[in-house]
Amino acid sequence: MLPPKAGNDRLRLAYLVSNHPITSQAFVVREIEALRGEGFDIEVLSIGRPDRSPEEMSALEREELKRTFYVRDAGAPGAAAAHLKLIFRRPGRYARALLEAIRIGGAHLGELARHLAYFVQAGIIACRLEERGLRHFHAQFVSPAGLLAAKLGPATMSIRVHGSDEFYDATRYRVAEKVKACEFVCAVSGFTASQLMRLTPPEEWPKFEVAPIGVNLKEFAPAPFRPDPRPFEILLVARLIPAKGHRQLLEAARKLAEQGRELRVRLVGDGPDRAALEAMARQGALEGCVVFEGAVNQDRIREIYRQADLFVLPSFAEGVPAVLMEAMAMGIACVSTKTGAIFELIRDGQDGLLVRPGDSVELAESIRRVMDDSALRRQLAEAGRLRVEECFDLEKNTKLLAGIFRRRLVKSM
Known part of the structure; x- marks a missing residue:
């Protein structure tokens, strides 16, 4: 079955991002806006705040700012409340996810502290998704908090992989483990998909979909050509x-x-x-x-x-x-x-x-x-x-991505 529909019959889906909106990832804002145009009700969860003030944002980014749920804004009281709810609802799953965070952190105190912090964030994410009735979330990039949120459940996860940092340090990014936890994985290129295949066992390969990002061709229209510019x-x-x-x-x-x-x-x-x-x-x-x-x-x-x-x-x-x-x-x-x-x-x-x-x-x-x-x-x-x-037309490639979501969610949920 598809993710639950909102009252206006729009398909519901969450996007998980690290910081939103952020200057270096403007394509994420465009993709979300385009998916909404394709009939998806997208709720955005961002771990951290944007990298600049609202005055420095575009009108579209300021609108996204108002609509985004910021995980770290929950603070200690919000985190405690979320984790208590998860412990009460699914104690066994909660314990397994906590042990997983400890295992990933390992013996190094700094890494352990970092992954316990991810686990705190994951609890807030998982609780928010459940309370909002969101049964699937799509993580931009290979998110450690997203991995743990998927283990806490009940929402399932997919990820978008861009490359190339995770390909040079697959162990640190835990690429194979995150792919295993996903329902499916959207690679931005054939090359990206091939690198994921290199880093994962063949039984995971059917999860991979090639879904390029794109540009709004109306907004990014050609400028007049200057035949002899100086300078x-x-x-x-x-x-x-x-x-x-x-x-x-x-x-x-x-x-x-x-x-x-x-x-x-x-x-x-x-x-x-x-x-x-x-x-x-x-x-x-x-x-x-x-x-x-x-x-x-x-x-x-x-x-x-x-x-x-x-x-x-x-x-x-x-x-x-x-x-x-x-x-x-x-x-x-x-x-x-x-x-x-x-x-x-x-x-x-x-x-x-x-x-x-x-x-x-x-x-x-x-x-x-x-x-x-x-x-x-x-x-x-x-x-x-x-x-x-x-x-790389945003409109065409968003239809492709929307089709992947519909097909994969029908198959997996």
Whole structure:
């Protein structure tokens, strides 16, 4: 049977996220909104609060803020009340889940404390789901609190796996264990599904579904093409962490600036690497060429995309980056790296250019090619937009995801 229907006949489902809404996961807000349009009544449970104030959010994000249940807001009294209810309703299941949290935490006191904290959160989640009559929840990313909430029950769980962090440390992320606890798993790409297959026994493979995320093609509409921009605007949207390759982009930009090319690098996002990157941007030919925008909301990001002549994402590891989809949808030529599932989005030389991760020389050469060849830049921009229309349209991919939910929940519940 399907999850219980709300009074207006909409199918009910919970989404579990770490922080909501959060700048680096704007695609989650879009996916939830699109699923509601497909007839789902989505209730969002977020472990923590958003990463910024309501004034810094888009109108849609502010609306999500009002509708979201925040687990940590329950505090000690709320947690105690939730756990007492679970102990009374299902003492045996509660004891098994608690022992599981202790087992996962192991002998290391820090890990044990961390997993007991997850267990506290899981109790609040499980109680909230039961009280709201929600019989299934879908966790974005591989959530430890979600795993324990599924063990507390009675709600069942599915997860969305993006990659790539969990593939490099599958033991710490307990990938196989979480897959086993799920009714089904939505992978954002074929590559992601293949990595899950690598990390799990064959009997779990029938759980895997490939369900790409997508972009709202009306909101992210192509910007006017600038045939001879001065300065040439290079954009990167990503958290300021080493794995995103900001240093390689700045090295490549320095090489090009030293050749006398007029360019500007615009970095959108924030993170622990900001001070080091700002220091790097003040050196030599880069001075005055790099703009740090910080974190911006979805309304502002589209304005920034419209100013860009080239989007560069030189990551060391990725799933299928939403920011690349957004840039391609906006009709911006893209350069990225041959890592993760990016090849499922960009076919090298056709929808964009791909270089070896960590190679600032090859990156500089690819940027130079696009800067010097306006026809190539236009060709990549137009092909990129078509690629997103064909394979990463939010409307189409939400229908696919909605179909998976309906089919899998009918089968499993």
